Amino acid sequence: MTSYKELGLVNTREMFAKAVKGGYAIPAFNFNTMEQMQAIVQAAVETKSPVIMQVSKGARNYANGTILRYMAQGAVEYAKELGCENPQIALHLDHGDSFEICKECIDNGFSSVMFDGSSLPYEENIAITKKVVEYAHKYDVTVEAELGVLAGVEDEVSSAESHYTRPEEVEDFSKRSGCDSLAISIGTSHGAYKFTPEQCTRDPKTGKLVPPPLAFDILHEIEKRIPGFPIVLHGSSSVPQDEVDTINKFGGKLPDAVGIPEEQLREASKSAVCKINIDSDSRLAMTAAIRQHLAENPGHFDPRQYLKPARENMKKMYVHKIVNVLGSDNKL
């Protein structure tokens, strides 16, 4: 058993309480590689922001869960080395799909876990979430649950259709499951293709796709029913058009990729939404920089030559999200 406290990590309880009160959201960035981890830590330290580093099933399959855990420990030490005296970094399991995987992560140094029972029948979702909560709270680990289904594809999590969270269920669910935060579905979606062109309208000036707006009425209804309870938004990348354009300009092919407009995420951050998950934007920033670098420098073959601009581009994106979208800067 390794407690996250020995690793210098924190759980999400205090960061969420402060975020709900302060009207901002904590960034939850997925990571798979050392360059991503470095970029996340650099951005968090530079902006004095708390941060959640999260690990999906795909990340564990790609990088190995043990390595990622040691990287999170390394992230804390790296933040200190960069001059942050008291880094607030949580290591979170994204979309845990069983009690066993949640337990394994809790036993190995994670400070926060998600049990995603959103595809299960309501009572079964409550029962397993509650079992995870009971185990996690023994070790002061926080638990995120999910009600409602997001569309899109994220590693092994995928669904063809979304259905919005039903506000009339949230009070009963949060009370009986004992979860610390709740991921809801109000129109965000996993992946870089969040909406089909048919679901969008086109901006007559630019010809770009404009996605359907988030269901703020449902969010406000949920806030009314569980005031101050930490709410989480998954699938909240914005799929920046300049990164998509760079990728396409240098040999890529991402037609009609579309995300959640940043103005809407900014508005959500001011509500009880206190954790916003961003994964695709980091992938796009990394790929755009690598494609551009290799196209402009066909003789380069040292990975450091193209991973350095990739890391810089990801860091720029993380800083932008923290400062201009989530508002979590200067909160340490």
Ligand SMILES: [Zn+2]
């Ligand atoms: Zn997700």
